[in-house]
Amino acid sequence: MTSNNPNVVAIGGGTGLSMLLRGLKEKPIDITAIVTVADDGGSSGRLRNELQMPPPGDIRNVLAALSETEPLFEELLQYRFPNGNGLSGHSVGNLLLAALTNITGDFAKGVRELSRVLNVRGKVLPAANQSIMLSAVMVDGTIVDGESNIPRHGDKIAKVYLTPSDVEPLQESIDALREADLIIIGPGSLYTSILPNLLVPKLGVEICRSKAKKVYVCNVMTQKGETDHFTASDHVRVLLDHIPDDCLDTVIVNHQSVPQQILKRYEMEGAEPVSLDRKKLESFGLKIISDNLIKYDQSVIRHDERKLANLIMQLLP
Incomplete structure (x- = not known):
């Protein structure tokens, strides 16, 4: 029996996607999660x-x-x-x-x-029914193979790519994207959780071809060895370096400040809050939604899954 609920596809991996889905599963929607295998x-x-x-x-x-x-x-x-x-x-x-x-x-x-x-x-x-190898080309030209090795390399990433390059997605994923009313990308590690999904050739094509609204949920903190000192616009620029410019419609960004004692702990890990550089973000022509979107779980910063889910529900047609 077919549901009359809106179809929402969420794409990514790691704890970011899991937190988002915990909020969305309480809503009257049909969820498909497409998850990285890199x-x-x-x-x-x-x-x-x-x-x-x-x-x-x-x-x-x-x-x-x-x-x-x-x-x-x-x-x-x-x-x-x-x-x-x-x-x-x-x-x-x-x-x-x-x-x-x-x-x-x-x-x-x-x-x-x-x-x-x-x-x-x-x-x-x-995202695929086989293992895929994620590799990164660093700004100095060095190639680093393996998702776990990339953040440890310590240099800035120029781009990432998959091996095999012609990996096939599941037909179910293609069907879900074609039927989607809303496609959510992220949150999650930009290069190692999100991009491995978008770089599966037919997935990337179907996401951009879809008539559904496409929203990117930006991370609240940078990640050492991956997005050091990145602003919100830096995250979006990297996405658009790997997919067509007109593929995104909306970006959701946190603008809530973080208490000093928690900032100090994250500084020791080489992480800092992702700042909302609104003017640069506006230059991409995206709708920008900003709000207080973080919560603390034993001093660990997470997206507030309920607030995030409520914002996303407002984007549905």
Whole structure:
């Protein structure tokens, strides 16, 4: 039975996308999340290398965010073994996705089956049904291979690209984009969570071809080794360096200030608030929505998922 709810597609990865989806799942919309499979570090990287499967970590986070199961079961999904020969560092959810990939013989089918078990609100789709390698060309011409290596290199990124360059998206992702009323890009690590999705050739084309309104949710903090000293317009400029200029309609940016004691802690990590440079941002011809959009979770800065979801709902036709 077809729903009459608006169709919303959210694209990205990492904790940013998960926070957004926690807010959106309470709304009367049909959600499809298209999630990066470029991760090559930690538990995801080990499973990717040992089992020759797409990395499950970003998918796991999104499944947890959209699940409507018991809180204890979500906690179980995210539980990471602190020790144990071969188990140390692995999360239960990653291992479940690895097992289901082996059982079904297909990563996307494994994600679909775990979605059903978790009573996930909406669809969660990997950006591709295979692992992809993310590489960066630095401003000095150096090429750095691997999503986890790029922020550690310490130089400014000129551009990123995928190997294989002709990776195919799932047909379900193409269909979701064609049926979308609203497409949300971000929040999340600009080069390593967002761009790997947009660089999947047919995904990028379908996003730009879509008649849906397209909104970019800008990060609230910069990321060391990736977006050092970036303003809001710097984030948008990088997106438009990788996709056509007329692909975005709207940008959502935080303008809430951060308390000094929290700023000091982030300074030690090489991060600072993303400033709203409105005049430069206006030069892109985008609609700008700015608001107080942050909350604090044990001194960690996050997007306020409820405020963000409310702003996004106002963009629906």
